[in-house]
Amino acid sequence: MMVARTHSVALLGMTGSMVEVEADIGNGLPTLMIIGLPDTALSDARDRVRAAATNCGCALPHSKITVNLSPAALPKHGSTFDLAIAMAILAAEGTISAESVAGVVHLGELSLDGRLRPMNGVLPAIAAAARAGYRSFMVPEGNRHEAELVPGVVIVPVVSLRDAAIYHAGAFEPVVYEAIQGHDAHDTREPHHELADVVGNPDAVLALVAAAAGGHHMFLLGPPGAGKTMLASRLPGLLPDLDTESALEVSSVRSLAGAGVPRTLAVRPPFESPHHTATAAALIGGGSRLIRPGAAARASHGVLFLDEAPEFAVSVLDALRQPLESGVISIHRANAVARFPGSFQLVLAANPCPCGQYGAAESKCTCSPNTRRRYLARLSGPLLDRIDIQVQVRRVTAVELRLGDTEPRLTTVEARRTVELARERMARRLEGTGWRLNSQVPGEWLRSGPERLPHSFTAVLDRALERGGITMRGYDRILRVAWTLADLDGADQPSPEHVGRALYLRKSMSA
Ligand SMILES: Nc1ncnc2c1ncn2[C@@H]1O[C@H](COP(=O)(O)OP(=O)(O)OP(=O)(O)O)[C@@H](O)[C@H]1O
Ligand SMILES: [Mg+2]
Ligand SMILES: [Zn+2]
Known part of the structure; x- marks a missing residue:
């Protein structure tokens, strides 16, 4: 056997494309040549694969080795082709079964000692390959749980290159390696923000329930301490559970962000509240080689909360326009566009003026009318055009807070049920229109x-x-x-x- 093949996945944003990895062993001086990898990734991969193979006792053949990653034109970032490259070479040499190697998609970066490093984006990579019809995947042990979230696929988790080789041939003595751990599985229990904790402000509560039901973006305006942050944090709890496809998308974005993915598929909508000093890259996504999703993508299918919204840089707020219009985040790079989901529900909160006191009961606002106008004007235009619900939140008095109110208060569970029923109604009413929610x-x-x-x-x-x-x-x-x-x-x-x-x-x- 002189030529062997296997597959891996190249990720660009959330889009995964299959990469064929082909190894050829020929006569000539011992060299390892890799074709089809860009820039610096190339020599790095060569050094890692060689060192890893030697250090775990399955050294590469002393021959002229050529590895080709195709399609050549596909942008290939990251270091997740190492395992596929090593397997293809060992299979070409005949050390391990070429047939076995060809039937498995290999994902993972090698460390110099031969262990496999967990990678970001295993979930979207496998989901993409599964859609393309691939069924068997070898992944680093540290990514096992995340990989197993994809329905209908066989996952072979391995600790090291040696384990991988043993799986495909059994020609090596087992050596016990300790796995390199991935991100800790993240806790799926959302902190419980109970709606019934909100005293008074019935308009704001109704507005919140309506926002949840219709998927409306929302703007909360009110003085400091009025409970804007408190209200916004209650919105995700009012939203229905995610369907499997959306839940996989949410976890896939987390996987790409390196944010840790829960062991069981998380079905509650995400909540992201970036600080007002956030950059456009932090909000929308960015990075030079591997493009990472930002807070807006992580909030997709859930809530993006911009507290103290006028304090955000105007350019950062502007960057939200595109996802608000299309539900998709596109990040343009020299020769490629990375796409992430961007269908989040936006909640903005703001004080009515820089000092925050304007319009409050015994108002002691010290701002000039001009300052006031300019403050909220930072939010004007295209952004506010997308916001259906704007509501004034009043500060409840200390007495109200202490005594509570006499009206029975809506609980999160009751409100979510109402929201679910309302959503069923609108879905039925809008059937055949292509819209699902009134906000659309x-x-x-x-x-x-x-x-x-x-x-x-x-x-x-x-x-x-x-x-x-x-x-x-x-x-x-x-x-x-x-x-x-x-x-x-x-x-x-x-x-x-x-x-x-x-x-x-x-x-x-x-x-
Ligand atoms: N309507 C309310 N019912 C119960 N508690 C409230 C209410 N409004 C405010 N609080 C209490 O006051 C605290 C401050 O509220 P919160 O931080 O939500 O105000 P805010 O409007 O976001 O203020 P800021 O403009 O300073 O950010 C809350 O943690 C909550 O304990
Ligand atoms: Mg606040
Ligand atoms: Zn003021």
């Missing part, structure tokens, strides 16, 4: 589509529009929220009262 429905369709409301129902909105109290965009957003309020109530369409409440939720905000 364009204003045009609401105003003149088959579900247009009678004029008498929207009279308050029409008047507000005429008076200039709301804009046309605002009109559409209020209609969307009115539909969600109706779905939450189990109504077939919004009543004038739903429209009024949607308008009220919005008007309770000065901006």
